Amino acid sequence: LLVPQDFGVFALAMSISEIIFMLGGFGFAQACIQLQSEDEVFNTGLIIAWIAAGCLILIGWGTTLVSTWFYGFQTIVFLAVLCTMKALQFPSSIYMASLEKDFLFRRSAVISGGARSSAVVVSLFFAWQGFGVWSLLLREVLAILFVFCTAITFSNHSFAFRYNKNTARKIWQFSFSMFFMRLAETSTSRLPFFLLGSLVGIQFLGLFERSLFLASLPNTLLSQFHGKVAFAVYSRIKNETSKIALGLQWNLLLILRIIFPAGLIVFLFPETLLMTILGGKWGPAAPLFQGFALFLTCGSVYGVLKHALLA
Numbered sequence: 592l593l594v595p596q597d598f599g600v601f602a603l604a605m606s607i608s609e610i611i612f613m614l615g616g617f618g619f620a621q622a623c624i625q626l627q628s629e630d631e632v633f634n635t636g637l638i639i640a641w642i643a644a645g646c647l648i649l650i651g652w653g654t655t656l657v658s659t660w661f662y663g664f665q666t667i668v669f670l671a672v673l674c675t676m677k678a679l680q681f682p683s684s685i686y687m688a689s690l691e692k693d694f695l696f697r698r699s700a701v702i703s704g705g706a707r708s709s710a711v712v713v714s715l716f717f718a719w720q721g722f723g724v725w726s727l728l729l730r731e732v733l734a735i736l737f738v739f740c741t742a743i744t745f746s747n748h749s750f751a752f753r754y755n756k757n758t759a760r761k762i763w764q765f766s767f768s769m770f771f772m773r774l775a776e777t778s779t780s781r782l783p784f785f786l787l788g789s790l791v792g793i794q795f796l797g798l799f800e801r802s803l804f805l806a807s808l809p810n811t812l813l814s815q816f817h818g819k820v821a822f823a824v825y826s827r828i829k830n831e832t833s834k835i836a837l838g839l840q841w842n843l844l845l846i847l848r849i850i851f852p853a854g855l856i857v858f859l860f861p862e863t864l865l866m867t868i869l870g871g872k873w874g875p876a877a878p879l880f881q882g883f884a885l886f887l888t889c890g891s892v893y894g895v896l897k898h899a900l901l902a
Contacts, residue, residue, distance in 0.1 A: 857884040
């Protein structure tokens with residue numbers, strides 16, 4: 592339904608918004624899970640998250656005004672909307688963390704998975720109706736809104752406007768220790784999109800973005816287990832190293848048996864996979880997709896180790 596240029600426009604706007612929100616790369620939600628025994632940790636974390644969201648919206652709007660000198664109308668509109676909506680992800684993450692802290696992963700998965708799936712269905716309908724690249728923006732906006740609303744609705748924590756200075760200091764300490772890791776992750780994942788879209792062109796960026804998306808898909812699906820679930824469990828047993836070692840062993844054992852064959856298939860049959868999944872017009876992306884085979888293989892191993900070390 593969509594062509595590489597559509598995905599290129601959206602990827603460029605998304606990369607700029609992600610670079611802006613890199614400034615807010617503090618792991619407030621993870622800090623609340625890690626410090627769950629502290630006084631008023633979730634109430635304090637929610638207040639901090641809303642403050643961070645407001646600050647980043649203002650920075651995003653300022654960047655959008657500056658960007659009018661360099662980019663087209665669609666990219667500017669996308670950037671303004673994304674910078675506004677992505678701020679909601681900060682408070683949403685705190686509500687989701689209150690579920691994950693109690694190991695309510697089924698409810699958490701239904702919220703995040705249901706929101707994304709519903710948004711995709713709606714955007715597919717609009718793409719079929721001829722809305723083109725605007726359906727991609729609609730997908731992102733709806734996914735964020737659905738998560739925000741359902742997370743508030745189904746959270747079992749009774750949030751109140753209470754702020755504990757000592758807890759806030761500990762949240763900031765933990766969050767700041769995660770900041771440079773988030774900074775590095777966002778830089779390495781989003782700067783290529785920004786540079787390719789600005790210097791090479793939207794068409795090539797679209798091919799690059801979809802290739803990376805497909806290569807990341809297995810790791811994205813598996814990350815719900817070795818990411819959210821593992822982090823919450825490890826945080827609860829953070830002083831029991833033998834149990835953490837056992838968790839790492841089983842995670843790596845299972846994931847490598849899935850990821851290595853997937854990476855081999857991508858390396859050997861990139862064009863066949865692309866043409867089957869996306870259609871004939873995506874054939875030129877085959878060399879890019881093949882190059883991401885190693886990324887696909889290593890991504891889950893990195894994710895397993897990262898979340899254990901963070902916890």
